[in-house]
Amino acid sequence: MAMTTDADIADLDAADPLAAFHDAFSLPDGVIYLCGNSLGPPPRNAGERLTHVTAQQWGAHLVRGWTEDGWITLPRRVGDKVARLIGAKPGEVAIADSTSVNLFKLLAAACGLRPDRTTILSQADNFPTDLYIAQGLAGLSRGHTQLRTVPAGAIADAIDDDTAVVMLSHVDYRTGALLDMKKLTAAAHAKGALALWDIAHSAGALPVDLNLAAADFAVGCGYKYLNGGPGAPAFLFVAERHQGDARSPLSGWMGHALPFDFAPDYRPADGITRFLCGTPVVLGIAALEVGLDLALKADPDALRHKSQALGNLFIARVEALCADDELTLISPRAAAARGSQVCLTHRQGYPVMQALIDRGVIGDFRAPDIMRFGFAPLYLSYGDIVEAARILADVLATGAWDQPKYHQRAAVT
């Protein structure tokens, strides 16, 4: 890629069809936020929406809000909005619980649909909580089910007739590498296995088409590219063809066919509702809906185009400006093989990232040496990316990262 000039950058920003979305988010002055793959920023009207729900729904209608304000149907109504972003049909998605809890439900459901098979197959570099949840489910199976992990590139060959479900993350959280959902799902189906996708790092940042890929199950996160707030509720997808037979082991009352009959025995609701468990988190879903409504206004092709262009620009600028031999690109260079993040390793990645953050360029660090930069196309400009690369080059060239304060690790416990 030839070096873009400053004038080119200005042109790119002037022609950006998504530029207007920037002002819909609340971002502090002087910050270039490259961490939306971890926690998206607040939509500017998120606070207002929470105030409205608190005062005009909860406060005004009290318990009647469950019917008068439609709280009881929020998981499905807002789930239908997520469905539009991920290639699902109305009724195939619900908002509920956390990504981890939803994964437990769907893994168990998938294993239940393949009762004679004993293996959950996953990529070795999957996001750890996904592996932990599979281990937890296996631990309840009295020896029946086990988790097997292989490198991502070896997944297709590792699927066999003992594989109940292949559990994969669409985008690798460390490298940004994108898996081929359609191909791997087909490989699973060819062996009679099911495919469960974690789309936490793709929903809202790149086009996902679960039904085009014939995915069986999926889970995803509300607080990354959907900008639903810290710990926002997550979502789950169950393909319509499985909704009659698949069962959630977290069989709470909100998944019951007639929850307000208070019958002593569980009878699953029809459709996606059976994958609900406890009472819907109204405030959390309300905040998430604000972020979702913004994502739904954006043209998905424009989103993907800009996400790739931002990543390409960052790579090009970093490689042009940074002479540091330590700096290594670990994300796929080809934009089509990447999610919406670019990751670089550096032996001093931790202090380098702290120095960047101190200068307003907020990415994050993943042990042992990975600096992650996420490119959320809704609120970033091409100019932001150029500036971030310039600051990174400066921090490396001047050795500005080598100060005691940047080496000090925060105890996140």
Added chain:
Amino acid sequence: MAMTTDADIADLDAADPLAAFHDAFSLPDGVIYLCGNSLGPPPRNAGERLTHVTAQQWGAHLVRGWTEDGWITLPRRVGDKVARLIGAKPGEVAIADSTSVNLFKLLAAACGLRPDRTTILSQADNFPTDLYIAQGLAGLSRGHTQLRTVPAGAIADAIDDDTAVVMLSHVDYRTGALLDMKKLTAAAHAKGALALWDIAHSAGALPVDLNLAAADFAVGCGYKYLNGGPGAPAFLFVAERHQGDARSPLSGWMGHALPFDFAPDYRPADGITRFLCGTPVVLGIAALEVGLDLALKADPDALRHKSQALGNLFIARVEALCADDELTLISPRAAAARGSQVCLTHRQGYPVMQALIDRGVIGDFRAPDIMRFGFAPLYLSYGDIVEAARILADVLATGAWDQPKYHQRAAVT
């Protein structure tokens, strides 16, 4: 109980040490809210707190809120506040997930501590989601574990050496009947079983002392008497003595010993943290903390005294004023045997309750014929109770309930 005069009522309100709490809640004019056992009203400053967290934490600090605003420790820090209300020690309670999800974790943990025993024993009239969750866990056990239910009065005798855990609701959601936590826990322990208590209908309304009762596990709800908002996060209690051995099957990354090491294998954190699963719901916990802070300011003895007095007053007034033979008290008459609600059956309970709601007296209805009236001592006055009883008597005496609009059932689906 002799009939109190209007002057007596005014005196009771004037002398009420909890009277000042009323103004800390936001309740619509003309409403007597007897449904805080289902969903508490918003504390007056809940909206402000949500706005603050959204703008000054999420918006200002973005992903750094996890450390700078202490979000990562919220489940334990706010859990320690709940601990003070329920006779637990610091480090024995965490805020997480929903009551149903937490119940699943703790039931599985309890069964894991008694691997040779196969029975979860519960009261037949337990809140249905509790039974459903036990059924879901049993369904994963490949035939090992089953749920057995007996009438509440027969629990103690039904515990045997195959009972892994006795799962009980402290207050019956239909009748308000209070179980003897200390006695039933001792009965479980005498047979080598564990005791898990659902204190959803007691925490915040009556004194609960889990450690005095030697309870092993407990779960509870944030949105009833703790006034945390619709679908507020729930809490879980694990007695310190079990924290080393008990394991959660929902082994998500937030329960890992070193979640930010991103190791491939799950290793449970020390202490209560191992019972966390996904990312903490920051907005939900923030709202819950507002309600909790109010509850913590109230003297627990004054709470219990007023809760019982309100219930007694309601029963006395209803019995004095309502000549309707259909009306039957199904809650224990003795205040010491009741939680903080009084329930009446009436063949026309549904339309009668709708007529009450139309007149500003908000209770709720549970099939087939139960009218529930909850008495949250923080925001109700003695005068409210007298007025509610008067309106009930009037609705019954005049037949005002017998209108088509009150018979129409809302489809809550």
